[in-house]
Amino acid sequence: MSGDLFISLLAATILAGTPLLYATLGEMLTERSGVLNLGVEGMMLLGAFFAFFVEMKTGNHWLAVLAAGLGTGCIGLLHGVACLVFQGNQTVSGLALTIFGVGLSDYLGAPFVGTLTEGFQPFPLPVLGQIPLFGPVFFQHNALVYLSYLMPPLLWLFLNRTASGLTLCAAGEYPDAVSAAGASPNRMRWFGIFAGAFLVGLGGAYLSLCATHMWTYNLTAGKGWIAVALVIFAFWRPGHAVLGAWLFGGIMALQLRLQALGANIPSSLLMMLPYALTILALLWASARGRGRGAPAALGENIAPGA
Amino acid sequence: MEQNRAACAGKERMEGIRPVVRLEGICKSFGKVRANSNITLDIRPTRIKALLGENGAGKSTLMSILAGKSRPDSGRIYVDGLPARFRSPKDALEAGIGMVYQHFMLVEAMTVAQNILLGQESGIINPRGMGLRVRELAGRYGLETDPDALVADLSMGERQRVEILKLLYRDCRVLILDEPTAVLTPPEISRLFDALRRMAEDGKAVVFISHKMKEVLELADEVEILRRGEIVDSFLREEVPSERELAARMIGRNLEPRIELVPVKKGEELLRLEDARCEKVESVSLSLRRGEILAVAGVAGNGQKELVEMLTGLREPAGGVLSILGRDWKGFFHAPVRRKDGLVYIPEDRKGLATCPALNLIDNFVLTNRRSFTNGPFMDWKRGEAATRDAIREYSVQPPDPSAPAGSLSGGNLQKLVIAREFYRRPRLIVAENPTQGLDISAMEEVWRRILAAREHAGILLVTSDLSEAVTLADTFAVMYGGRFIDVFPRDDAAKVNAIGLMLAGIKPEEHDGGEAAGT
Numbered sequence: 001m002s003g004d005l006f007i008s009l010l011a012a013t014i015l016a017g018t019p020l021l022y023a024t025l026g027e028m029l030t031e032r033s034g035v036l037n038l039g040v041e042g043m044m045l046l047g048a049f050f051a052f053f054v055e056m057k058t059g060n061h062w063l064a065v066l067a068a069g070l071g072t073g074c075i076g077l078l079h080g081v082a083c084l085v086f087q088g089n090q091t092v093s094g095l096a097l098t099i100f101g102v103g104l105s106d107y108l109g110a111p112f113v114g115t116l117t118e119g120f121q122p123f124p125l126p127v128l129g130q131i132p133l134f135g136p137v138f139f140q141h142n143a144l145v146y147l148s149y150l151m152p153p154l155l156w157l158f159l160n161r162t163a164s165g166l167t168l169c170a171a172g173e174y175p176d177a178v179s180a181a182g183a184s185p186n187r188m189r190w191f192g193i194f195a196g197a198f199l200v201g202l203g204g205a206y207l208s209l210c211a212t213h214m215w216t217y218n219l220t221a222g223k224g225w226i227a228v229a230l231v232i233f234a235f236w237r238p239g240h241a242v243l244g245a246w247l248f249g250g251i252m253a254l255q256l257r258l259q260a261l262g263a264n265i266p267s268s269l270l271m272m273l274p275y276a277l278t279i280l281a282l283l284w285a286s287a288r289g290r291g292r293g294a295p296a297a298l299g300e301n302i303a304p305g306a
Numbered sequence: 307m308e309q310n311r312a313a314c315a316g317k318e319r320m321e322g323i324r325p326v327v328r329l330e331g332i333c334k335s336f337g338k339v340r341a342n343s344n345i346t347l348d349i350r351p352t353r354i355k356a357l358l359g360e361n362g363a364g365k366s367t368l369m370s371i372l373a374g375k376s377r378p379d380s381g382r383i384y385v386d387g388l389p390a391r392f393r394s395p396k397d398a399l400e401a402g403i404g405m406v407y408q409h410f411m412l413v414e415a416m417t418v419a420q421n422i423l424l425g426q427e428s429g430i431i432n433p434r435g436m437g438l439r440v441r442e443l444a445g446r447y448g449l450e451t452d453p454d455a456l457v458a459d460l461s462m463g464e465r466q467r468v469e470i471l472k473l474l475y476r477d478c479r480v481l482i483l484d485e486p487t488a489v490l491t492p493p494e495i496s497r498l499f500d501a502l503r504r505m506a507e508d509g510k511a512v513v514f515i516s517h518k519m520k521e522v523l524e525l526a527d528e529v530e531i532l533r534r535g536e537i538v539d540s541f542l543r544e545e546v547p548s549e550r551e552l553a554a555r556m557i558g559r560n561l562e563p564r565i566e567l568v569p570v571k572k573g574e575e576l577l578r579l580e581d582a583r584c585e586k587v588e589s590v591s592l593s594l595r596r597g598e599i600l601a602v603a604g605v606a607g608n609g610q611k612e613l614v615e616m617l618t619g620l621r622e623p624a625g626g627v628l629s630i631l632g633r634d635w636k637g638f639f640h641a642p643v644r645r646k647d648g649l650v651y652i653p654e655d656r657k658g659l660a661t662c663p664a665l666n667l668i669d670n671f672v673l674t675n676r677r678s679f680t681n682g683p684f685m686d687w688k689r690g691e692a693a694t695r696d697a698i699r700e701y702s703v704q705p706p707d708p709s710a711p712a713g714s715l716s717g718g719n720l721q722k723l724v725i726a727r728e729f730y731r732r733p734r735l736i737v738a739e740n741p742t743q744g745l746d747i748s749a750m751e752e753v754w755r756r757i758l759a760a761r762e763h764a765g766i767l768l769v770t771s772d773l774s775e776a777v778t779l780a781d782t783f784a785v786m787y788g789g790r791f792i793d794v795f796p797r798d799d800a801a802k803v804n805a806i807g808l809m810l811a812g813i814k815p816e817e818h819d820g821g822e823a824a825g826t
Binding site for chain 1: 375394395396399400405407411412413415416420423424425426429430431472
């Protein structure tokens with residue numbers, strides 16, 4: 001493989017990994033607060049639609065991104081109502097949210113299938129973009145990619161270096177300790193659900209604003225599910241999420257390249273690669289981690305008053 | 307007005323120190339059970355107060371009200387003389403009142419420093435600055451802990467230190483500790499006591515809940531005794547010279563049986579232990595016959611739980627002779643289920659071991675009687691439901707609805723159902739563990755009557771930490787302390803029955819006289 005081809009593969013890796021990164025960090029934040037939200041796939045699709053729709057109506061990219069975040073955040077709150085208020089089963093509610101999101105985005109988007117929008121265009125960053133190798137790989141993309149570079153350190157800072165982040169993590173580990181310390185674990189969980197869904201929505205916005213620049217059915221193609229698996233793969237650590245998201249982005253990019261090169265492998269096998277790797281990654285993570293890193297109270301409901 | 311009532315408490319000598327917190331007329335009921343009735347209590351800075359009482363006397367309920375974890379039905383709380391209302395632990399913490407719960411409220415996956423900071427709502431954490439502050443506090447009270455250590459790696463004693471540091475970090479003026487020594491080793495206990503004394507010297511008020519008389523005498527300045535939700539006695543440490551005096555005050559004077567006991571003719575021997583041992587049980591010997599109730603009395607944590615587990619097959623004995631319904635331990639518990647029907651177990655943990663709270667009454671009734679309700683490999687639910695209905699009627703379980711989930715029943719009704727279920731098989735040997743704990747009077751008497759009636763076909767081993775229950779029901783007493791029976795004696799040995807209080811503290815009456823002479 002020639003050098004240029006290799007660089008373009010790496011650049012494509014970053015592009016393909018970015019929506020995964022947003023969604024993984026979002027789900028991670030929610031899970032650290034103790035709430036399992038399996039609705040990522042559905043929320044991501046809705047985020048993509050919100051972004052597409054606002055972009056189409058206003059032409060303002062950042063407004064579209066904001067709409068995707070806030071809209072998806074509100075969809076996430078449905079999960080909060082089901083689990084935090086009515087003590088519903090988190091797995092069931094999350095699955096329902098995915099089915100709901102897929103159906104709703106298909107329904108709302110049906111009239112617009114094939115409609116093109118402008119979306120974010122790539123622009124190389126000054127100076128950074130000129131660095132050999134690193135420039136083309138990391139710094140000749142669009143604004144949402146650059147924004148995604150800031151997310152893991154910000155999330156790490158929030159979780160590890162702020163008092164509210166600490167309380168949020170404690171709500172996912174031992175909610176009783178949070179109440180005993182005079183704070184409200186439920187409030188932390190509401191925040192975890194909303195902010196997490198907000199990030200998932202940005203992942204969706206990336207798909208319609210930066211990747212396809214148009215609306216079509218099933219934009220996510222299972223990326224939401226990969227994000228759920230990546231949270232486990234990353235042991236609930238933001239830094240590891242970057243590795244995971246880019247690794248999977250790499251597989252996706254490679255799979256496309258191999259198809260384009262006419263490799264003598266059935267394309268359906270190649271398209272299966274990311275999912276096969278998901279299973280392998282989960283096996284590896286659970287063998288190595290023995291559950292380490294999973295919030296102890298993940299998926300457990302707490303009394304609404306707490 | 308407040309002053310008048312304070313005088314009623316009878317502590318004129320204490321008037322010099324203004325109470326930091328005052329509880330007045332606190333009442334709290336759970337269903338029909340009165341956990342606290344009309345409790346008035348002053349908590350003063352620089353003093354260490356002990357709340358002494360049996361299990362279920364209402365100590366923990368009272369303190370969780372003070373810590374803002376539960377709300378009283380009536381009564382008032384004053385902080386610095388001003389009325390206060392605690393809606394959550396947050397309100398109590400802001401008033402300077404903090405509690406160390408029996409089950410530690412620590413996040414195991416976090417460091418000591420992170421746990422201490424938990425719940426402070428805003429701001430950026432500076433790990434180094436926090437570490438310094440924690441070390442400084444820890445040094446001042448002798449509570450050394452490594453701020454960067456993971457809580458999961460700490461011993462119970464260290465975890466408790468973290469809990470205390472959490473409260474000190476928030477400048478709590480009143481520290482409440484619920485059974486603080488239950489999980490500690492003896493060196494850790496003396497270290498804890500030193501730290502608590504230093505805090506009191508430093509102007510803090512310390513309240514600790516205990517049922518161990520030795521600790522109370524060692525640590526407390528003031529003692530309040532709770533029995534069945536009421537403060538029955540309150541005095542200064544100096545007024546009680548010895549453990550014997552304290553025991554007498556704790557037990558109270560009227561240890562009269564509360565329902566009439568007509569002895570039943572004793573039958574064959576059903577259970578015999580000779581020098582039986584397991585973890586926490588040093589050596590226990592006993593013999594139980596049909597028609598007999600043998601009460602194992604003792605303060606919780608002296609090996610009763612392990613003894614029960616050994617007798618019910620949950621724990622393997624480490625040695626000694628055990629003969630259960632004529633077979634040895636292995637022979638009995640390794641036999642097929644149908645050959646174990648003669649033994650039943652009424653556990654203390656009604657919603658954990660005894661029942662599945664989410665299943666309905668029929669499921670729970672059939673749970674241990676499955677083989678009576680089968681047709682070949684299939685369950686016969688019709689018969690199951692009929693039997694459950696009969697049991698509900700006979701034991702007057704409320705609500706009389708077989709499809710109600712067991713978890714929705716009150717403690718007393720659930721216990722009646724458990725007893726109905728276990729007695730359905732007409733067992734020959736019954737092991738009952740604190741069968742009336744947390745029940746109201748009528749449910750308690752009902753349970754007692756059932757147990758007495760079961761003597762017709764069974765021998766009963768009653769493990770209880772409620773002395774009045776033991777005195778009411780038992781033909782024979784065994785007082786357990788430190789994994790051994792201090793003494794085993796029949797109910798008509800009045801002298802020994804009167805000395806049960808002492809034996810609970812591990813003192814045998816005859817050796818006690820000598821001991822006291824040496825002490826004075």
